Amino acid sequence: MSSNSRNNASPSGDAGERDVANAHTPFPKGRVAAWIVTLAIAAYWAWSVARNENFGWHVVAQYFFDPVVISGLYVSLGLTVVAMVLGIVFGLLLAIARMSKDTLASTLASLFIWFFRGTPLLVQLIFWYNLSTLFPTLSIGIPFGPTFVSWDTNSVISPMTAAIAGLALNEAAYMAEIIRGGLLSVDRGQFETAEAFGMTRSRALRRIIIPQAMRSIVPPTGNQLISMIKATSLVSVIAMADLLYSVQSIYNRTFEVVPMLLVAVIWYLLITSVLNIGQSYIERYYSRADRRTSGTKVAADGTPALVPAQEAGQ
Numbered sequence: 001m002s003s004n005s006r007n008n009a010s011p012s013g014d015a016g017e018r019d020v021a022n023a024h025t026p027f028p029k030g031r032v033a034a035w036i037v038t039l040a041i042a043a044y045w046a047w048s049v050a051r052n053e054n055f056g057w058h059v060v061a062q063y064f065f066d067p068v069v070i071s072g073l074y075v076s077l078g079l080t081v082v083a084m085v086l087g088i089v090f091g092l093l094l095a096i097a098r099m100s101k102d103t104l105a106s107t108l109a110s111l112f113i114w115f116f117r118g119t120p121l122l123v124q125l126i127f128w129y130n131l132s133t134l135f136p137t138l139s140i141g142i143p144f145g146p147t148f149v150s151w152d153t154n155s156v157i158s159p160m161t162a163a164i165a166g167l168a169l170n171e172a173a174y175m176a177e178i179i180r181g182g183l184l185s186v187d188r189g190q191f192e193t194a195e196a197f198g199m200t201r202s203r204a205l206r207r208i209i210i211p212q213a214m215r216s217i218v219p220p221t222g223n224q225l226i227s228m229i230k231a232t233s234l235v236s237v238i239a240m241a242d243l244l245y246s247v248q249s250i251y252n253r254t255f256e257v258v259p260m261l262l263v264a265v266i267w268y269l270l271i272t273s274v275l276n277i278g279q280s281y282i283e284r285y286y287s288r289a290d291r292r293t294s295g296t297k298v299a300a301d302g303t304p305a306l307v308p309a310q311e312a313g314q
Contacts, residue, residue, distance in 0.1 A: 055262065060266070069247060072247070076232045079164065080225070083232075086168035087168050087172045087224075094112060094176035095179040095183060099183065112172075117173045121231060128161075131153055131157050132157065136153055163232075178220045178224065183210070190208055194209075214286050222283075226279075247263055
């Protein structure tokens with residue numbers, strides 16, 4: 001009888017089983033409530049701002065496409081492009097120099113990065129603009145020897161050249177560390193393999209190391225580009241007619257301070273939004289290898305089998 005009782009008894013593992021045929025995810029009441037509260041607060045804030053006459057939205061609409069504002073916008077965009085290109089080029093050279101086995105090159109690169117990252121950008125711009133007070137003339141010649149050619153500093157350092165020099169050199173210091181971090185993310189064995197195939201260090205960097213490092217370099221570079229757009233507003237202190245300086249020149253005449261600042265804010269937001277979209281596309285392009293790797297299957301014999309790109313994308 002005891003044997004029959006044991007046979008008729010259900011296994012212990014089945015005792016806790018439930019019928020899940022009609023199971024469903026519980027309704028997320030807390031999450032929905034949080035969304036409702038957030039949307040209600042956002043709607044009330046937007047309604048209050050839109051109906052607040054102190055913001056002067058009619059003035060914002062009037063001056064949003066003003067020729068002075070558009071001219072300042074072009075100056076800001078031009079400064080951003082030139083400073084970023086120079087900063088990336090100089091930053092790459094500094095990163096390679098700092099990683100070099102040459103003590104002199106590594107030391108000079110480290111001192112450059114230390115100085116330009118350790119001082120405020122605004123102070124650097126002011127120093128460049130007032131360089132003539134320190135060096136009335138700029139010359140080329142032999143140290144402690146004859147001078148071949150010289151220029152008056154004021155004729156060389158204009159607001160434009162001061163802005164480009166200050167922004168580009170400051171950006172180069174930050175880009176050097178970003179690029180160096182990207183290069184260090186590539187396995188050291190890549191260098192050794194390239195050397196084994198007889199590649200020079202410069203060719204290995206161009207053909208093997210830098211393309212692999214781009215995946216780590218692109219995201220922070222995009223952040224630096226967005227920061228550069230906003231950093232161009234600092235050149236207004238050296239009388240450079242950028243976007244902020246342009247709106248300041250208008251509100252100094254019309255006394256519409258808040259509306260004109262809103263014009264600048266909206267333009268900055270539009271530009272950074274476009275750059276964010278572009279950055280996401282570039283990051284997706286350089287992360288193709290990760291997507292292909294995530295699509296790897298295991299064959300019957302246990303070896304990994306690569307899934308075609310079309311199937312992996314699905």
